[in-house]
Amino acid sequence: MDLSLIACGLSDVHLTDWYGKQVHKNIVSDLKALSRASKQAGFDLAIASAFRSFERQASIWNGKFSGLRPVYNIDNCAVEVSTLSEIEKCQAIMLFSALPGASRHHFGSDLDIYAKNCLGHGQSLQLAPWEYLHGGPFAEFSLWLDENLAEFGFFKPYAQYNGGIAQEPWHISHIATAKLLEQHQSIDVIADAISRHDVLGKQTILANLSHLHERFITNITKV
Numbered sequence: 001m002d003l004s005l006i007a008c009g010l011s012d013v014h015l016t017d018w019y020g021k022q023v024h025k026n027i028v029s030d031l032k033a034l035s036r037a038s039k040q041a042g043f044d045l046a047i048a049s050a051f052r053s054f055e056r057q058a059s060i061w062n063g064k065f066s067g068l069r070p071v072y073n074i075d076n077c078a079v080e081v082s083t084l085s086e087i088e089k090c091q092a093i094m095l096f097s098a099l100p101g102a103s104r105h106h107f108g109s110d111l112d113i114y115a116k117n118c119l120g121h122g123q124s125l126q127l128a129p130w131e132y133l134h135g136g137p138f139a140e141f142s143l144w145l146d147e148n149l150a151e152f153g154f155f156k157p158y159a160q161y162n163g164g165i166a167q168e169p170w171h172i173s174h175i176a177t178a179k180l181l182e183q184h185q186s187i188d189v190i191a192d193a194i195s196r197h198d199v200l201g202k203q204t205i206l207a208n209l210s211h212l213h214e215r216f217i218t219n220i221t222k223v
């Protein structure tokens, strides 16, 4: 297995099916145990998003960079990307969406989860912080995760906003599996993947990659 290709979303040899979602083979037994324990605690754990390929991430990125998909600021207000310089556009997008090649969803070890049975009748999943905070439908589930994730080998890499990626209380990561792949998601590997694909803002990204890497990619909440 070429871990660099896996780390930047250009390979799917590490994946297996988990109830219709693609996840890293090495997380299955811990995910099964986590899911079972959460069920016993009264939460029906469901996955909103698991593995995402480089191509998929590039299509999200290009949609936002070109203004076809909305871009939001930290207060959830829409940003008019046409008024921004290229580097400002990159930074605005990276608050909520990873650079292609730099998403933790490429690993297959990282999942966006929610508790299916806690959604109210007719309520649809938003993946917005308020749902997971005090008073939200998944507040209790989120607290349960905070207390129990480590026992099953998982953590929340975006538990707090640290000036890079916004708070994502729904995003969990399998510690051992992600740690190995993080090491292979280096500046050089990401630069190589971006330079070989259609990614809008390519020259600006490549020129600023070490800064973007430090602020948005390695800047996670520690285990």
Ligand SMILES: [Zn+2]
Binding pocket: 049, 105, 111, 112, 168, 170, 171
């Ligand atoms: Zn996520």
